[in-house]
Amino acid sequence: MVSRVISAFAAEEERRVLSLKPVLAPVHGRYGDHPHQVYDAWPAADPGAPLVILLHGGYWRYDRMHLTPFAAYLARQGLDVLLPGFRRSGGAGGYPQTFDDVARIVDTLTGGRPYILAGHCSGGHLALWCAARGLLPPGSRWHTRALPTGVLALAPITDLDATRRDDLSDGAALQLLGGDEDLFEERMRAVDPLTLLRGAGTTGVPTVLLHGAVDEEVPLTQFADYAAVHDDLRTVVLPGTGHYTLIEPEAPGARAVADTLWEMSAAFGARRPDSTTAKGGRP
Template identity: 80%
Template structure:
């Protein structure tokens, strides 16, 4: 997922987290007819438990399986969790299919329930883009005035132009938008930073959480986005890299769960698991 040299610390973190055994969800369903238009669900026993829709990363190319351990972890913290798949770059996705699927996910899967939209890395980009759909031209098929109640972006890619400039993941941003000849025309419709520059806010409660020593997404992306989003909340975790945010049980993952509790509101529906509660296991 990277195209540059990283430190031994970052390499070990990436290997440790991405080699975790996938966890099977207790429920699976679909939101469309395409094989990628599916989702995994970890429903809470409490019908009033906060709902989290979790968008996976992987530079818009990779599937959701690496995020299943983290989704299962959040379910043990008292959340109902939906982990959707979507059409991806390099296959039958990219522009516009990936964005078509993301809009269908957020427009249909919550079924009227309050929720927090969370995403990691490129999933963070998609979550921030969802928050900015009200800033799109009203004749865009992706425009909507019905926005997520709250967004938590974890180490997100916020700037597709910088992602292209820095050659992240061997041209992932170019692949997403269909190559150099289409990039500039499509960028304003799908880039969170570009959409924000004039408006200054999406109007959606948004928290951007990242690790201080993230070597996967340049820290300038976080700073540049924060500079134009006037009511953004930023949380920086010292000594934390890119992948530890989604490592079940790590202090960074606990901080993510705490932030989700806060964003979900003071409804008293989320509790940490009791010490004697068994943890979920699954087979890949």
Template identity: 80%
Template sequence: MTAREISAFAAEEERRVLSLRPVLAPVHGRYGDHPHQVYDAWPAEDADAPLVLLLHGGYWRYDRMHLTPFAAWLAGQGFSVLLPGFRRSGGAGGYPETFDDVARIVDTLPEGRPYVLAGHCSGGHLALWCAARALLPAGSPWYTSSLPPAVLALAPLTDLEATRRDRLSNDAALQLLGGQDLFEARMPYVDPLTLLRGPRTTGVRTVLLHGSVDEEVPLTQFADYAAVHDDLETVVLPGVGHYTLIEPGAPGALAVAATLRRLTAALPADGHQRPRC
């Protein structure tokens, strides 16, 4: 396999953001018995502050610590932030455990509060999947008609087939779904692009935000997902890469915070969006 080649700009961005010191959250909790079924919370002083449920990236393998500086920074921007862990591929997770945990997270942690579900990279994939759970067969254990009120996908992986084809992050998509022999059978249940091809909408207000010079996720993934999602809003940030979206105070992160303010201002009064007919 040929090593991924990236520009000096992208290499410096990745090094700078992923080397930030983790930030300890003021509140910790659990949503299950497994050691990975935990969450960090940054409650806002204002009890009525908008809630952001943040799913971390890392190609479904890595833990949430690299996102703690961004979560803490978002709290300083006036949001209450929940940053959950979940069982990850390469260890206790993958298919189905990662999806079991993420479904449980969105079904229980907001506790009925209106919220925006946000995710970066593979966390963006999981957020888009959560928005599409009403499109699953009714017999699926992940099917639900109670969906996130709004989703903000930050430079998300949207297409597991393309992720496998391009062998992103050393075949991360194959590892997530249990290998080549199981990939084809499992993908339709957890791939956002596949789930959207027929219905062409989830019924959930969804924004896909990415940088124009992202070298981590191929730009075609964003365009191909937009082509099957009729009411998707796409925001492209000129000159911004993959990681500065989660770099506290960077122009990309400021755009993320502004988009979250816009989405939270329009949240419904209850905690879930019902799919539109």
């Protein structure tokens, strides 16, 4: 087991961001009958604004509330933001339910619109996995040709095997895949972004990996190893930035995320408002 020791800088960053007060969304909805199959939405004032589906982190265990301040921040930048919940490890989720829910989210909640799928930490893992669903065998329950228009992975977990090896968050990867060491390798082949991409070289989905240069939560080797097998990946590294300031409203890292989302959205015709403080979230 690897003992996790973080600096005072990282500890303060984590405390500061995760202690932010949750923000109530103006719109709520459901995509299934389970209590976790819900979503919050911050609709943009501009009906032509790009849609961003935001997948939360928390090592597949925790709920989405810590990401509501960031979702509201992105809405203020003029984006149409949807923040879904899903069944999680340690309860009703894990393998296969978490993946069933995320697949259902992106297959049913977009209304046929182009969209950017963004995710932070373990949410980044799920976003990268969605981009790779076309690489799954056609007989897989999650195979699809209807892929995201673009993916922005924020400090993502990319390698479940390394996550298990490094014992990140007290066995989170093993718990996600059911807690059985004998089943881990088999299940990982269907849900691990690095494994799916190896040999293929690309998912065919425009993908950006954005992370802080001083991230102490997810080992930097995860980002480098994924970039080594993704031939057309764009990587953005923010100097002096840790893991959590990427989702801290108004922080330089969060502004870089908003800028990147607008840059990616320009590929399908979206135009950013002149003001960077455009209000999102109509009642």
